[in-house]
Amino acid sequence: MNRHIPVLRDEVVQGLDPRAGENLLDLTIGRGGHALEILKKTAPDGRLVGVDRDPDALAHAVELLPADRTELVHGNFGDLPGLKESIGSGTWDLVLADLGVSSPQLDVPERGFSFRNDGPLDMRMDPTREGTAAQLLEGLTEGQLVTLITELGEDRHARRIAAAIIRARAEQPIRTTGRLASVIRATVPNKGDSKVDAATRTFQALRIAVNGELEALQHLLDRVGSLLSPGGRLAVISYHSLEDRKVKATFRTLTQEGDHRLVTPRPVRPSMKEVSRNPRSRSARMRIICRLGVDR
Ligand SMILES: C[S@@+](CC[C@H](N)C(=O)[O-])C[C@H]1O[C@@H](n2cnc3c(N)ncnc32)[C@H](O)[C@@H]1O
Missing domain, CATH: 3.40.50.150 (Vaccinia Virus protein VP39)
Known part of the structure; x- marks a missing residue:
């Protein structure tokens, strides 16, 4: 591992x-x-x-x-x-x-990079620096989220995913990889024949942004x-x-x-x-x- x-x-x-x-x-x-x-x-x-x-x-x-x-x-x-x-x-x-x-980094759940394991939504390559993925997600407007998921994730479902994140965030802050992944999968269900998880591109976008x-x-x-x-x-x-x-x-x-x-x-x-x-x-x-x- x-x-x-x-x-x-x-x-x-x-x-x-x-x-x-x-x-x-x-x-x-x-x-x-x-x-x-x-x-x-x-x-x-x-x-x-x-x-x-x-x-x-x-x-x-x-x-x-x-x-x-x-x-x-x-x-x-x-x-x-x-x-x-x-x-x-x-x-x-x-x-x-x-x-x-x-x-x-991907395999240790506590690092919070992967939608495959539940862990804190962190994603910092350098944990001595401020600014986790959860904090980033908390502060973005819906429009900024759409831009982030579109530009850094190249995900055509960006609008739907951003709207779902905003709704889920209003109920309770999204602090874990598991919750974020299930919010995305509930909006854009995984297709049986696709090897790519619906959460892949949003996670990629967040990781790229968190680490600049x-x-x-x-x-x-x-x-x-x-x-x-x-x-x-x-x-x-x-x-x-x-x-x-x-x-x-x-x-x-x-x-x-x-x-x-x-x-x-x-x-x-x-x-x-x-x-x-x-x-x-x-x-x-x-x-x-x-x-x-x-x-x-
Ligand atoms: C794909 S791994 C490298 C694996 C390495 N070539 C090996 O054989 O083990 C990428 C590594 O680069 C580090 N990294 C990514 N961006 C960096 C940056 N801007 N400055 C320094 N290290 C960085 C990550 O923390 C990670 O450990």
């Missing part, structure tokens, strides 16, 4: 093509699965700085990663100036951002040039089209400006074998870019 299977693990290593001695900045270290594979290739002395906004992820990553080559930092890649106070202002040969949530995920990604993408060494490679794995669109647009601009080249002309997707082994990988798209400057 508390495991995370790294998505596109072999493709990340193949695409980033790590070499002995190269340094790695993993901006979403999670349980450290990707980083560990990359460290095997950058041995014996390639260093890793692993960042995560979730202190629990760092507490587990430290168990897996070689202490003599690793530094772990609690921080948010949506605040690079703040992060650079801890990680330094240098540049990196390899940068990885594996976006979204980890399996442990799109703002953090845009902040990072706007500063990619300041992170990579000449010849350095950045891989971004995204899990929904809102993220992938931003990555695609930024990579296109950077290559048009002439100082980067695309390593992956098309997004890399998981194989059918990977999806059947790890269904959570199914929406993953990876794009890699390389900063020009040395012969690679």
Whole structure:
């Protein structure tokens, strides 16, 4: 239950093509699965700085990663100036951002991310910060809810769901994942033949909003040039089209400006074998870019 299977693990290593001695900045270290594979290739002395906004992820990553080559930092890649106070202002040969949530975050009911388990409606990746999903839901007008579910959940039932949430909220504040899920399912019943739960998109929208995920990604993408060494490679794995669109647009601009080249002309997707082994990988798209400057 508390495991995370790294998505596109072999493709990340193949695409980033790590070499002995190269340094790695993993901006979403999670349980450290990707980083560990990359460290095997950058041995014996390639260093890793692993960042995560979730202190629990760092507490587990430290168990897996070689202490003599690793530094772990609690921080948010949506605040690079703040992060650079801890990680330094240098540049990196390899940068990885594996976006979204980890399996442990989804699977632990107390974290409040999942409609499959009942728990507090929390959804903060960084529980040291204020602002749970329940608090967000409490403060939004019906119109704001419609916008949130439409724009961040891309759910065509947004109006019905928002109206149902407002009605339920008037009876009693919605404080648990179970109650929110049942309010949504009572409005948009699950279809027998659909694998997607009616609550999926609203939960996605709330999670993205609670954690400012799109703002953090845009902040990072706007500063990619300041992170990579000449010849350095950045891989971004995204899990929904809102993220992938931003990555695609930024990579296109950077290559048009002439100082980067695309390593992956098309997004890399998981194989059918990977999806059947790890269904959570199914929406993953990876794009890699390389900063020009040395012969690679
Ligand atoms: C998909 S998991 C990464 C899994 C990791 N690659 C592994 O192999 O275990 C995403 C992780 O990124 C973290 N995260 C998401 N957004 C972040 C941000 N803006 N800054 C720092 N960490 C973030 C989450 O807390 C989560 O632990």
